[in-house]
Amino acid sequence: MSVPEMFSYIQGFLSADQEIREDIRKVVQVLEQTAREVLTLLQSVHQPTGFKEIPSKCQKARELFCTVRTHLGELKTKFPVDQMTFIREIINYKFHEHWRFVLQRLAFLAAFVVYLESESLVTREEVAQILGIEVVREKGFHLDVEDYLAGVLIMASELSRLAVNSVTAGDYSRPLRISNFINELDSGFRLLNLKNDPLRKRYDGLKYDVKKIEEVVYDLSIRGLAKEQEAGGDK
Structure with missing residues (x-):
C-alpha cells in the first residue's frame, strides 16, 4: 500500500467516526432539551405552594421519562449490534463523553423524583430502569456507577x-x-x-x-x- 493509499484508508475511519459523532450529537441535543423540561417541571416544587403539587409533578415527570427512554433507544442504534462485545465496549468508551453530562443530569432527575415520591435513595438499577438502559456493562448501553x-x-x-x-x-x-x-x-x-x-x-x-x-x-x-x-x- 502506498503512502497516499494508506492515508486515504485512514481517512475512511475518521469520516466514519465523524458521522457517528454527529448522529450522537443530534440525539444528545434532544435528550438535553427533554431533561430541561423535566427540570423545569420539578423546579416548581420549590415554590411556596409547590409542596401540594409534588404528586402531580412527579407523575408528569414520569411521563416525560417515557420520551427519554425513546431517545436513549435511538442512541443505542448508533452502535453496531452485530459486532463483538469488546468492540462495542471500545465504541462505548470512545464516545462516552458525548452523553456523560446529560446521563448524569437524567440520573439526578430520576433520583429527585424518587426522593419526592418516597423520600428514599434511588438505586442504580432503578435509575437504569427509569431511563430504559442497562446496568451490566456487557449487555450494552448502560449506566456507569x-x-x-x-x-x-x-x-x-x-x-x-x-x-x-x-x-x-x-x-x-x-x-x-x-x-x-x-x-x-x-x-x-x-x-x-x-x-x-x-x-x-x-x-x-x-x-x-x-x-x-x-x-x-x-x-x-x-x-x-x-x-x-x-x-x-x-x-
Missing part, C-alpha cells in the same frame, strides 16, 4: 435548596427529614475510596450541602419551630 453517583450528588444540592424553601413555605419538618437523609448519604459516600477526579471534586461539595442544611435545622431549633412541628405531628 460514576454517572449514577454524580447524579445522586447533584440531587443532594437540590435537596439543600429544598430544605431552605421548605421553611419559607412553613413546612418545618421537611428540613429535619432532609437533614437525616443527607447525613446518611454523606456517611455512605465516606465508605467509598474516590480518587482525585471530577466525581471526587463533586463529592467535596457535599459537605457544603450538609452544612447548609444543618444551619437550617439549627435555626429551626433555636426558634423552637422544630419542636412545635413535632408536637403538632404527635397531636
